[in-house]
Amino acid sequence: MLRYASDNMPACADGKFLMDSHFAKESGLAPRQVFRNLPPSQLYELALAFEPGTHITSTGALATLSGEKMGRSPKDKRIVRDPETEKDLWWGPYSPNYVMDDRTFLTNRERAIDYLNTLDRIFVVDAFVNWDPASRLKIRVVTSRAYHALFMHNMLIRPTPEELESFGEPDFVIYNAGAFPANKYTNFMTSQTSIDLSLKHKEMVILGTMYAGEMKKGVFTLMHYLMPMQGKLSLHSGCNVGAAGDVTLFFGLSGTGKTTLSADPKRPLIGDDEHVWCDTGVFNIEGGCYAKCIGLKRETEPEIWNAIRFGTVLENVDYDPATRLVDYDSQRLTENTRASYPIEYISNAHIPCVGGHPKNVILLACDAFGVLPPVSRLTLEQAMYHFISGYTAKVAGTEVGVKEPTATFSACFGSAFLMLHPYKYATMLADKMSHHGTRAWLVNTGWTGGKYGVGKRISLQHTRAIIDAIHSGELERAAYVSTPIFGLQVPAQVTGVPAEILSPEKVWSKKNEFASTLNHLGHMFVNNFQCFSDGDAFVGVDMAARILTGGPSPLPEEVVAKTGFGAITAALAPTIPA
Template structure:
């Protein structure tokens, strides 16, 4: 029944039959299948618009790792990495495959890691056409038509399958399970495609640091005309995508990368961008990428139209669009560049404490990397009425199978080896906390980053922040000097000192969970908490 002439791969080792397999369909075929199946509709720009159902985001509490000889003594077990038994996995795999055998399934071969020396083959088996389109867009696409041999990793996604927690060992009916011995990612009960993408990211986060001396990173990356690569880390709302999207620099990727012995490379072949409030004026590259071949998730149309209303968040704030990276005009293909010269940690500090730009020592870089700080402000999530401190280790705690210190120490070694500069950039508030101060102007942040990338701060004097010990420039082209030292922007200096002390205490308290595993260089880089500030 296949619409193409490619022979299907051997799936017998999974117990999957081949008579209902649609293999390596191209974009028009997958879109046609999705529409025929009632999975979605075409928007006015030609993008396929679908709903992912009950789940419009990842479900971290339903992500498991199989406990076996490979993972027992290496995985950072806890609330991020939850144990799952081999017996329960084997039984659940058999059930899922039996479920898929009763349906037509979509199979796609691709790979991860744009640097050929790290190439990891992936086979994605899905119960819907739109999930297969997502896999086509996000993973790297092979030059050949396909590979009928057995891949290194297999992803099986069955959104309509519902687990029975009492029998299957899951928490509820949905699940995402990583099996490092069988090299299978098993996903069920959820149609949210981000589980597919982040499953492979977690796999690479486990393998590359341990076996290839390669730092896996939740970051964006770009490169200048002279080959000067830059990396941007940051949690949601800090400006990672916006600040790395520079028309004067080539885009390596927007989310997942590896830093090997002599290269930085994209893990993926596409982008999975948030599109809430998307406009051409704010994000022209992303807006223009929403065309035929792109996949829109959980968006809404204007009434009676096929025009997407990006401001409509009735389904979720986490509206997304997935598209191949070559939909971006300045994308670098293959997405590989050299060792970075500069790394930026982006934080939206809603307390108005951190400088708009500061330079970090190696120890401070490891400390701030393991902290992964930003702040959520009122309105970003239900129930949040005032700024809340948020920490996410290595700016991606949910995807770290290893202890965060492993990644932080590897970062430190690579910094020292290659003499890389690491900068902390506050895209948040200045002159007071959220509600009192002002949000840092994007033009100032861009000017600071540009000054770094163009080596315009080399001869500038730096002074030390009294609490965090960060090195702050006293001047920068295109930026008012008075905002560079955040303490000077507050009318009440004592109030600033108090707020800085409160934030320092939050950093120290968060670090307690890592302290026993951290080296001395990290431990010596904590901010200085003062007992009495008033």
């Protein structure tokens, strides 16, 4: 491997910084060299010199490998149970908060520090989260890899030289020793990967995964505790703003379109993934975006395409070794290829990344069963219910030939990051929506014309036309029809979208099969909701009952098997005029 002569190495920008500080004494770090807040150019040089498999692509991005883990490991995430915070947090079989005790946290922390102390150099990134000045927090990342430092430089809010000078002690520290494994025989752990968050120590420790998304979502998890405690609602959502200042939030699970649809040439981007809705409006938590790049095309996603340039980290992508041209269609390493870039790389970014109270919230679901309408209007109860459900359906199946859709439910469209009970976030959302007159919409970015294998994924062009119609006010004035089982309100017409695809039952050739698929999905929603039966303890019996009214009313499967489409449409409400 290529090695630079040491006199070409970047200056150790802040060599004495750690050794002298209160932080060094507290942390136990005793590094040989510390590179603090190096600019991207120097991080490139160090990554290229010391991190195998790292190269510059034809457009100047830094393409690198995250190692064995190429996605998050939610089952390896642990939250330390402390007497001070345990009563607020959501525990139990359906909660993402798997318990760890303080002593094990400290054991893992020691392991991480010991590992970092064996290295020739470590990287520190000091930066901020939360664009709202009143909510701003200081984050410190300590890591073994230049790639991680560049990633967090992109994803956090970058300090000015003056802010860096006066940074002081951080509010939260991430020790990323992901290049070194955890000991799987440690209590509370089952694998060589461990991602541990302690609210008491205000620290996160990462062992056994170099996937950079763990750091970003670690900070997000912290915000899912700190923000609601201040009455501010943290949300896994994209966000953009129209010319009239009208803000839209896009909720959705991974791959449903938050990043893709919030990048809109007509609407400046506030952020693509993590936001907070507070008393003054919304703000982005982050200073950058983390876009999926599988199948990326210049024609359909020009904003993201153009953001992939010098300074951008490309994770686990395939490229031609000679030309360094990236093959965005290749899944050779993973389907979850990613690009991380500062938000200002999106040409119409709205900086500072803050906005007013949302006028619209759009719940995205990629329904591979093809039974949910491409767009429907939700009542407040339905908005809460569907927000808590967090539904999407993926086409799983690596088995040749068999590719049945599988339903996924993830509370609040991001269960892995929740700290409190989902009903807490949902009722905060409903409060804010009713206070500010916010409209909610369910948009299916998945299959149309039949389920996966029969129909096809709705085109981005059609989804964009639907989003445009929400923003122009066209759907506010439309006439609506109610759907069976789910009771969703579907507009009869949307400009730029073929009318026949708006009501899925019209495009399914086998009506009885449509009925049983839709009804079956209704049952899956109902079953999933049993995970939240402890919710009344958090929001009260009345509110818990009200949330349930937003859900589907599936019929017994035998009834639908016998009477088919007739059974499900019998009890339908008439058309609701504009």
